[in-house]
Amino acid sequence: MPELPEVESARQVLERSALGRRIVAVDDHDTYVCRPHPPGEIGAALTERRLLAVHRQGKLLWCETSGIRSRRGAGPMLSIHLGMSGRIVVDGPGADEPDEGGDALPGRPESFSRRDAWSRFALQFADGGELRLLDPRRLGRIRLDPDLDALGPDAGEVDRGEFRERVGRGTAPVKARLLDQATLAGVGNLLADEALWQSGLDPRRPARELSTDELDSLRRQLRRAIRRAIRHGGVGAGEIVEHRRAGGHCPRCGSELRRGTVGSRTTWWCPREQR
DNA sequence: ACACGTGTTATGCG
DNA sequence: TCGCATAACACGTG
Numbered sequence: 001m002p003e004l005p006e007v008e009s010a011r012q013v014l015e016r017s018a019l020g021r022r023i024v025a026v027d028d029h030d031t032y033v034c035r036p037h038p039p040g041e042i043g044a045a046l047t048e049r050r051l052l053a054v055h056r057q058g059k060l061l062w063c064e065t066s067g068i069r070s071r072r073g074a075g076p077m078l079s080i081h082l083g084m085s086g087r088i089v090v091d092g093p094g095a096d097e098p099d100e101g102g103d104a105l106p107g108r109p110e111s112f113s114r115r116d117a118w119s120r121f122a123l124q125f126a127d128g129g130e131l132r133l134l135d136p137r138r139l140g141r142i143r144l145d146p147d148l149d150a151l152g153p154d155a156g157e158v159d160r161g162e163f164r165e166r167v168g169r170g171t172a173p174v175k176a177r178l179l180d181q182a183t184l185a186g187v188g189n190l191l192a193d194e195a196l197w198q199s200g201l202d203p204r205r206p207a208r209e210l211s212t213d214e215l216d217s218l219r220r221q222l223r224r225a226i227r228r229a230i231r232h233g234g235v236g237a238g239e240i241v242e243h244r245r246a247g248g249h250c251p252r253c254g255s256e257l258r259r260g261t262v263g264s265r266t267t268w269w270c271p272r273e274q275r
Numbered sequence: 276a277c278a279c280g281t282g283t284t285a286t287g288c289g
Numbered sequence: 290t291c292g293c294a295t296a297a298c299a300c301g302t303g
Contacts, residue, residue: 002281002282032298059282059283081283082281083283083299084280085300136300136301137282137299138298138300139282139283140282171293172293176294181282189280189281191281235281263294264295266279
């Protein structure tokens with residue numbers, strides 16, 4: 001589910017519905033999702049605080065938190081990474097339409113819905129509402145005071161000069177370069193395939209061998225794909241995405257798409273148009 | 276049963 | 290130490 005566009009949607013949900021509400025309890029018992037924090041540590045750090053602002057760079061979200069009377073200064077940063085299957089749900093006053101409950105699970109009470117089963121982290125607010133991370137695969141991550149220096153510039157904001165310099169370097173395939181979050185933050189597997197297809201570039205090309213024009217085109221198509229995905233509610237809006245399957249064809253020239261592994265990810269491209 | 280996957284990180288090699 | 294490649298992580302889905 002989450003690449004940069006989906007994470008931006010989540011950011012907007014948090015901004016609209018979670019700010020300013022006093023935190024009274026925290027469910028941080030999932031030690032894998034909350035690593036490296038032991039259970040209770042995040043709870044102790046956040047109880048009685050409020051989220052003040054939500055930021056995003058690439059696929060990482062983080063929230064500023066308020067100070068509290070008994071301690072000096074502002075609170076810690078709370079960062080949220082959705083991983084492969086994470087979603088944010090906020091309910092209570094000012095929240096969006098709550099999700100449907102889903103099917104009950106065998107061996108659980110009727111009232112215990114599917115989304116409860118996948119709840120990996122939660123903030124409970126004084127008004128009775130909750131913010132939850134739902135994440136079946138548990139590859140999402142919650143942590144305090146994240147290291148933001150490890151992230152490259154946001155893929156939707158990066159300027160031309162910086163893009164040329166950072167992406168057009170090294171002997172690794174250009175797709176691997178796009179996926180490296182320290183080079184550029186926010187590009188995932190589907191977005192990379194889409195932008196490379198739109199700009200007619202073979203994903204296996206060594207990054208340093210791309211011309212300036214090719215890099216400019218790649219950046220333009222990447223930004224276009226991101227804007228389009230944000231507007232249409234997800235990376236699934238890409239033109240190539242629905243054709244990434246066995247027997248899929250290039251929607252432009254009709255050639256059969258080729259499948260391979262590039263940057264250790266499954267990659268689909270048009271062998272005729274992408275050079 | 277078995278392979279696969281919209282993501283990150285640890286590990287190993289030259 | 291750096292650049293790059295691959296395995297590992299967790300777990301639902303086809």
